[in-house]
Amino acid sequence: MGKELVFKALRHEDITEVPWVPFAGVHAGALKGYNAEEMLKDADKIVDSLKEVAKLYNPDGMPIIFDLQVEAEILGCNLLWAKDNPPSVKSHPLEGEKTIPCVCQIPTAESGRIPMILDAMKRTKKAVGDDIALYGLICGPFTLASHLRGSSIFMDMMKDPEYVRELVEFCGQVAMKMAELYIEAGMDVIAVVDPLVSQISPKHIEKMLSETFTAVFDYIRSKGVYSCFFVCGNATNQIDVMCRMNPDGISVDENVNLPKAKEITDRYNITIGGNIPLTTTMLHGTQQDNIKGVLELMDSVDWKNFILSPGCDMPYSTPIENTVACAQAAKNPEISREMIRNYEAPVDDIDVEIPDYANSEKVIVELFLLDPDQCAACTYMLNSVVDAFDEIKDVAEYRVYKYFIREDIARTRKMGLTNLPTMCVDGDIKWVSIIPSREEFVDTIREYADKKSR
Amino acid sequence: MDKELLFKEAFDSIVESDEDKAVEVLKKGEEMGVDPVELLTEGFSAGIKHLGDLFGRGEVFLPELIFATEVMKVVTEDIESKMTGTESAKKGIMIIGTVEGDVHDIGKGIVASLVKTNGIEVIDLGREVPARVFIEKAKEYNADIVGSSALLTTTMTVQKDIEELLKEAGLRDKVKTMIGGAPVTQRWADKIGADYYCEDAAESVRYALEYLSSK
Numbered sequence: 001m002g003k004e005l006v007f008k009a010l011r012h013e014d015i016t017e018v019p020w021v022p023f024a025g026v027h028a029g030a031l032k033g034y035n036a037e038e039m040l041k042d043a044d045k046i047v048d049s050l051k052e053v054a055k056l057y058n059p060d061g062m063p064i065i066f067d068l069q070v071e072a073e074i075l076g077c078n079l080l081w082a083k084d085n086p087p088s089v090k091s092h093p094l095e096g097e098k099t100i101p102c103v104c105q106i107p108t109a110e111s112g113r114i115p116m117i118l119d120a121m122k123r124t125k126k127a128v129g130d131d132i133a134l135y136g137l138i139c140g141p142f143t144l145a146s147h148l149r150g151s152s153i154f155m156d157m158m159k160d161p162e163y164v165r166e167l168v169e170f171c172g173q174v175a176m177k178m179a180e181l182y183i184e185a186g187m188d189v190i191a192v193v194d195p196l197v198s199q200i201s202p203k204h205i206e207k208m209l210s211e212t213f214t215a216v217f218d219y220i221r222s223k224g225v226y227s228c229f230f231v232c233g234n235a236t237n238q239i240d241v242m243c244r245m246n247p248d249g250i251s252v253d254e255n256v257n258l259p260k261a262k263e264i265t266d267r268y269n270i271t272i273g274g275n276i277p278l279t280t281t282m283l284h285g286t287q288q289d290n291i292k293g294v295l296e297l298m299d300s301v302d303w304k305n306f307i308l309s310p311g312c313d314m315p316y317s318t319p320i321e322n323t324v325a326c327a328q329a330a331k332n333p334e335i336s337r338e339m340i341r342n343y344e345a346p347v348d349d350i351d352v353e354i355p356d357y358a359n360s361e362k363v364i365v366e367l368f369l370l371d372p373d374q375c376a377a378c379t380y381m382l383n384s385v386v387d388a389f390d391e392i393k394d395v396a397e398y399r400v401y402k403y404f405i406r407e408d409i410a411r412t413r414k415m416g417l418t419n420l421p422t423m424c425v426d427g428d429i430k431w432v433s434i435i436p437s438r439e440e441f442v443d444t445i446r447e448y449a450d451k452k453s454r
Numbered sequence: 455m456d457k458e459l460l461f462k463e464a465f466d467s468i469v470e471s472d473e474d475k476a477v478e479v480l481k482k483g484e485e486m487g488v489d490p491v492e493l494l495t496e497g498f499s500a501g502i503k504h505l506g507d508l509f510g511r512g513e514v515f516l517p518e519l520i521f522a523t524e525v526m527k528v529v530t531e532d533i534e535s536k537m538t539g540t541e542s543a544k545k546g547i548m549i550i551g552t553v554e555g556d557v558h559d560i561g562k563g564i565v566a567s568l569v570k571t572n573g574i575e576v577i578d579l580g581r582e583v584p585a586r587v588f589i590e591k592a593k594e595y596n597a598d599i600v601g602s603s604a605l606l607t608t609t610m611t612v613q614k615d616i617e618e619l620l621k622e623a624g625l626r627d628k629v630k631t632m633i634g635g636a637p638v639t640q641r642w643a644d645k646i647g648a649d650y651y652c653e654d655a656a657e658s659v660r661y662a663l664e665y666l667s668s669k
Contacts (some may be wrong), residue, residue: 080557084608088557151560155524157517158471233636237512279637280606315607402562 002060003188006133009271009307010189010226010248018298018308020330021135021273022323024053025066025313026086035083036316036414040067041113046120047127054128054321056320056433057327058376061133061189064121066313068139068193071174072147074112075105084129084316098163100170101148105176118185125186133189135228136182140194141171141212157204165208167223172212176219183223188221192247195232213245221248228451229271232312236261243268254278254311259300266305272308276326284314286421287325288343294329320433321419324370324377330376335404339370342409351411357426363448365398366424368412372400378421380435385423388438395449457488464497468529469505471521476529490533494573498529502571506656508656519564519655526571544575546598546666549591551579553612558605561634561655566599568655569662574599585615599662600669601632601652608636614646630665632658 005019024031025069028049039045046065053062059419067086069079076093094101105115125134139147145167147152147316156164170232179190192213197205213229214362220227228249229242235252239261242250252261258275265272274297276282281293298308308330365385369378385398401408403420415424423431426448430436436444460483467476476498484492505522508514550566552559559581570576577595579587583602592600600620604610613633620626633643634652644653654659 082555082606082608085606090557151520151563154517154520154560159522201515201518204515204517234512280639280641283607317608 002058002131003129003133006061006189006307007226009305010228012271012305013271013302014268014304015116016303016331018132018303018306018333019060020058020327021061021133021307021309022053022057022059022326023063023066023313024049024057024323025063026084026316027314027318028053029321030316031320036085037081037083037087040065040086041116043116043120043123045283046117047123050120050124051127054132055380056377056435057323058331059132059327061135061307063135063137063191064124064187065117066137066193066395067144068137068195069147070113070117071107071139071144071178071365074107074114075101075144075174077147078380086313087220089147092148094167095150095152098149098156099162100166103170103173106174107181108177109181111143114181118181121182121185121187129186129188134187135189135191136179136185136187137191137193137230138178138182139171140192140197140229141168141175141216142200142209143194144171144174145197146196146310154200157200157208157288157397161204161208165211168209168212172216175216179216179220180223182219187225189226189249191230191251192216192220193230193452195230197231197238197242198233198235198253200238202238205238205241210241210245215261217245217247228271230273230312239264243270246270249273249307251275251307251309252311258297262301264305266302269305271305271307272301273309275311276309278311278313278315278318282318282322282326284321287321288340289328290322290325292340294326295333295336295340298330298333319419320377321421324375324433325423326376328370328375332371335371335374338404342403342406345406345409347406347410347413350407352407352411352414354411354414354427360426363392363396363443363445363452364426365396367398367400368403368408368415368417368422368424369400370403370420372402375421377433379434381423381431383419384438384441388441391442392445392449395452396445455482455486457486460486460488461493461497461500463491465501465504468498468501468522468526471518471525473528476525477532480529480532484536488533490536491622494533494654495531498526501571502520502568503656503659506568506654506659510654510656516560516564519568523564523567523571527567528602530571530573541551545573546662546669547575547595547600548599548662549577549579549588549595549597550601550603551583551588552581552603552605553609553616554582554584555612556603556605556609557581558635559603561605561636562601562603565603565634565652565658568659569601572659572663574662574666583636585619588616589619589625592620592625592629593623597629598666599632601658602631604633604635604638607637610635610642613642613648615640617646617648630661632661638665 026036079087249271254277
């Protein structure tokens with residue numbers, strides 16, 4: 001079970017398979033056609049989207065939502081909503097007044113978007129929680145303090161460290177309350193996400209942050225679940241001090257050298273997660289780049305105390321096929337190595353014949369897959385055809401090609417396909433990584449059959 | 455006290471972010487009849503440049519840099535008030551802003567402050583700035599450099615729009631463009647045709663000074 005794999009990694013046990021945790025935040029919504037704002041405000045859409053993540057990406061763990069502004073919104077920050085990003089904080093209630101908010105403002109189960117989030121957590125737990133470790137993400141106390149105070153917090157650190165310490169302590173109380181609510185809603189792992197920690201010195205962290213953060217991680221542990229510390233940006237200099245706060249795991253961004261960082265986390269017996277590059281590889285790379293990137297990452301470290309994940313929250317428009325490729329490499333490294341060799345292998349000597357689609361008697365459905373047995377998206381794509389085949393078998397036939405068979409590789413190249421799984425109908429690319437509904441599939445085949453009979 | 459020692463004290467006052475010390479150095483300089491521009495260049499500016507390099511190497515962090523920049527502002531304001539018109543001539547003009555759809559402006563603010571303290575006039579357009587406004591302001595101020603910051607993968611595309619609009623306006627050869635922000639890379643700069651990818655504030659200053667001195 002994938003979930004147990006994540007737990008084993010966070011319990012620092014030996015593992016023979018790397019746990020894979022894609023951070024599909026607003027990208028999860030993209031899988032179902034929801035924009036970021038629609039998804040982050042609606043439990044039905046969150047659950048719907050996460051079921052799709054579970055189906056396509058075969059994760060061992062996944063976050064419910066990746067939105068660090070939930071707490072800030074409750075505490076009075078105005079948000080700027082976007083279609084393809086989580087919201088950003090636009091105003092800071094403590095910008096002009098150096099005060100500590102009243103404890104009466106600490107969120108409850110009824111505050112802001114929390115009832116909706118708890119509902120989504122409980123329903124996702126019911127739907128996929130037996131197999132997948134669910135991560136509840138909370139805004140880290142320092143980033144929350146900066147949301148409240150704005151960039152003045154950096155000057156405060158120099159001029160009034162006691163104030164910063166107190167504000168961070170208040171934000172720590174918020175974090176503990178959020179953790180409590182999310183744990184009650186069934187979360188297996190609480191991730192304290194604090195991107196700004198990478199921007200301050202270890203000395204300042206120790207002076208103003210460490211006590212509160214350590215208390216938050218201790219609290220999470222006392223509730224019987226695992227804790228992770230996510231940081232964005234280049235946190236190379238901060239890894240050591242982060243370890244001393246004693247979380248079960250740390251997750252780092254792409255600009256951290258993973259093997260070097262792991263040398264430090266291993267000294268503290270803390271699990272490290274990371275760090276597939278978000279933009280150059282996942283967003284703008286090819287499927288091949290993604291398989292290669294993941295394999296290189298997996299080869300660069302000892303698997304004990306390691307969780308494979310993107311560097312940070314995946315961009316909204318990350319191509320589905322790229323994430324499918326990451327999942328494929330994570331779950332089946334040896335077959336994936338073969339695929340990489342195949343991508344590069346010369347197959348021009350193999351003569352494949354492309355069907356004469358125009359004159360074929362039946363509509364030809366062709367499935368170009370990575371590996372139908374191991375790649376979840378490939379399995380679902382194949383099943384979408386197999387399950388509906390009885391309805392169309394009078395007018396259509398289907399063929400399956402696998403990217404580890406030389407003839408099939410040659411055929412995939414000859415068709416000019418670069419992203420798998422892809423389904424073609426009479427030579428036209430119809431679906432890339434997206435699994436059509438039964439109705440959509442049958443209607444499309446009927447349309448092609450009608451054209452043939454005319 | 456000799457001049458070199460005074461320059462060293464000016465340098466240290468910035469590196470140590472010691473405003474009292476900086477003010478004292480300014481006073482001493484005046485008493486000694488040291489050229490304020492020389493004191494700024496050889497002492498204070500050298501200090502902020504050193505700090506910027508340390509920041510780039512991850513040896514100092516954001517709070518220290520912001521604090522030192524504030525001290526530097528006090529120094530430059532004092533020196534500017536003592537200069538005659540010709541002496542206070544700026545090295546060049548830079549337009550800067552965080553692009554449309556993006557409210558993240560901490561990094562942009564640091565770059566603006568640091569560039570300014572290095573004797574370059576900075577027109578800070580703030581945040582959520584549409585591409586066309588960068589072009590309008592570049593024209594209005596006859597800018598040498600147009601800098602844009604984007605912190606989101608989706609707002610990065612505005613930096614591409616800026617490149618295209620500059621071409622359309624016939625300004626592309628008259629300005630140098632600088633881009634920065636967390637998801638921005640050299641590869642992105644190459645792709646859209648930006649002149650400089652700035653990984654941090656120190657790099658922005660270095661490129662700006664290099665370019666303006668070569669003009």
